[in-house]
Amino acid sequence: MNVYDSARMADVLAPVGYAPADRPEGADMVILNTCHIRDRAAEKVFSELGRLRLLKAEREAQSGRMILAVAGCVAQAEGEMLLARAPFVDIVLGPQTYHRLPEMVARAARAAGAVIDTDFPVEQKFDFLPAAASRQTPDGITAFLTVQEGCDKFCSFCVVPYTRGAEASRPAASVLAEARLMAAQGVREITLLGQNVNAYHGEGPDGRSWGLARLLEALAAIPGVARLRYTTSHPRDMDAALVAAHGSLPALMPFLHLPVQSGSDRMLRAMNRGHDAASYLDLVARLRAARRDIALSSDFIVGHPGETEADFDATLGLVRAVGFAQCFTFKYSPRPGTPAAVLAGQVPEPVKDERLQRLQALIREQQDSFNAGCVGLELPVLFTGRGRKPGQISGRSPYLQAVHVQGGAHLIGTERMVTIEASLTNSLNATLSRERACA
Numbered sequence: 389m390n391v392y393d394s395a396r397m398a399d400v401l402a403p404v405g406y407a408p409a410d411r412p413e414g415a416d417m418v419i420l421n422t423c424h425i426r427d428r429a430a431e432k433v434f435s436e437l438g439r440l441r442l443l444k445a446e447r448e449a450q451s452g453r454m455i456l457a458v459a460g461c462v463a464q465a466e467g468e469m470l471l472a473r474a475p476f477v478d479i480v481l482g483p484q485t486y487h488r489l490p491e492m493v494a495r496a497a498r499a500a501g502a503v504i505d506t507d508f509p510v511e512q513k514f515d516f517l518p519a520a521a522s523r524q525t526p527d528g529i530t531a532f533l534t535v536q537e538g539c540d541k542f543c544s545f546c547v548v549p550y551t552r553g554a555e556a557s558r559p560a561a562s563v564l565a566e567a568r569l570m571a572a573q574g575v576r577e578i579t580l581l582g583q584n585v586n587a588y589h590g591e592g593p594d595g596r597s598w599g600l601a602r603l604l605e606a607l608a609a610i611p612g613v614a615r616l617r618y619t620t621s622h623p624r625d626m627d628a629a630l631v632a633a634h635g636s637l638p639a640l641m642p643f644l645h646l647p648v649q650s651g652s653d654r655m656l657r658a659m660n661r662g663h664d665a666a667s668y669l670d671l672v673a674r675l676r677a678a679r680r681d682i683a684l685s686s687d688f689i690v691g692h693p694g695e696t697e698a699d700f701d702a703t704l705g706l707v708r709a710v711g712f713a714q715c716f717t718f719k720y721s722p723r724p725g726t727p728a729a730v731l732a733g734q735v736p737e738p739v740k741d742e743r744l745q746r747l748q749a750l751i752r753e754q755q756d757s758f759n760a761g762c763v764g765l766e767l768p769v770l771f772t773g774r775g776r777k778p779g780q781i782s783g784r785s786p787y788l789q790a791v792h793v794q795g796g797a798h799l800i801g802t803e804r805m806v807t808i809e810a811s812l813t814n815s816l817n818a819t820l821s822r823e824r825a826c827a
Contacts, residue, residue, distance in 0.1 A: 456476065690719055769784065777792075792816070
C-alpha cells in the first residue's frame with residue numbers, strides 16, 4: 389500500500405515540476421512515507437529524520453532549501469506531536485490528503501512554520517487520482533492497484549481504522565480503466581490492494597455493487613493481464629463467490645495471504661477478530677476444494693495481552709493443521725489509542741521473544757518443505773528482470789517465489805514454463821522448459 393501511495397504522491401507532484409530522485413542528498417524535497425502498525429516502524433521514522441535533519445542543515449548552509457515532509461500513518465497518528473519532536477519538518481500529511489500535496493508544498497515554500505494536514509476529507513478518497521498515472525513497480529511488468537482503503541473491523545491491536553479511516557471502495561469503472569492502461573504499458577501482473585481488500589464493494593458500471601470476485605472476473609478479461617493477486621484479505625470477508633473465483637479464474641494466482649493472527653479462540657475474541665479457529669480451518673478447506681494447488685500465507689501475532697502458554701500452543705496447532713507456504717510473524721506491539729494497549733496481562737518481552745522464535749522455527753520448516761516440494765515440478769514463471777549472476781534472469785512463480793534461470797533478456801516480460809531444479813533459502817533455481825511459452 390505504501391509503495392502505491394508513494395507513486396500517487398509522485399503523480400501529483402509531477403505537474404508542478406518535481407521528479408523522483410535516486411538519493412536524498414541534493415534533493416529539493418524528501419518525503420518519508422510511513423507506517424504506524426508497529427512501534428519499531430514508527431521509531432525508524434524518527435531515526436531517519438535525524439539523518440535527514442543534517443542534510444537539510446547542509447543544504448541551508450549553502451543557501452539552498454530542502455523541504456522535508458512526513459506522510460502516511462505516523463503522520464496521521466502523531467500529527468502535532470511529531471512536529472514537537474521534530475520541529476524541522478516542513479509538512480505533515482495523512483494518507484487521505486495526498487491529492488493536496490502540491491498546495492502544501494507551495495504553502496511550505498512561502499511560510500516560516502510547518503504545514504500540517506491530517507484531516508479525513510469528506511470527498512471520495514479515489515476522486516483525485518491522476519487519470520494518466522500507472523502505479524507500476526520498478527520492473528514495469530508487475531503493478532499495484534488500490535481498490536479499497538480503510539477498515540471497519542477494529543481489531544484490538546490495530547491502529548489502521550484510526551489512521552486510514554472507514555472502509556471505502558473505488559468504483560469498478562475507475563479500477564478497470566487504470567488496469568487497461570497498465571496492460572497497454574506492458575504490465576502483465578496486477579496486485580489489488582486494500583487494508584481489507586476482499587471487503588471490496590465498489591459501484592459497478594451496471595450501477596450495482598460489485599464484490600471482489602466480480603471485479604476479478606472483469607480484470608481477468610482485459611487483454612494482456614496474465615496474472616492477478618490481491619492483498620490483504622480478512623477471513624470474515626471471504627464470501628462464497630470469492631472462494632469459487634479461485635477455482636474458476638486461471639489468471640488468479642493460487643497463492644492467498646489470509647491473516648489469522650492466532651489459533652486460540654480466547655485470543656481471537658480478545659483481538660476482536662470476529663472468527664474462530666474452526667471457521668478459519670473450514671475456510672481453508674473450502675479454498676483447497678475450489679483449487680487443489682492453492683498455497684496459503686498468513687500473519688501471526690504472539691504475546692497479545694492475556695496470551696497464555698495454552699493459547700500459544702493452540703496457535704502452533706493451527707499452523708500444523710494448515711501447513712503454510714510462508715508467514716509473517718510479529719511480537720505484539722502496543723499502539724497508542726488501541727484497546728489492547730491498556731489491557732491487563734501484558735506479556736513480558738522475554739516470553740514474547742521465546743514464543744516468536746518457536747513459531748518462526750515451525751513456519752521455516754513448513755516453508756522449506758513447501759519449496760522443496762516444488763523441486764521437479766514444471767511451473768509457469770513471469771520473468772521481471774535480470775538476475776544477480778551473468779546470463780541469469782529472475783521472475784516469480786504462481787506462489788510468489790523468486791525463481792532464477794539461465795536465459796536471455798528477451799524473455800523478460802514473458803511467462804515461460806520452467807522446471808524447478810533446486811530449492812535455496814529464499815528462492816528457487818530452474819531451467820527453461822525448451823523456452824516453451826505458457827498457454
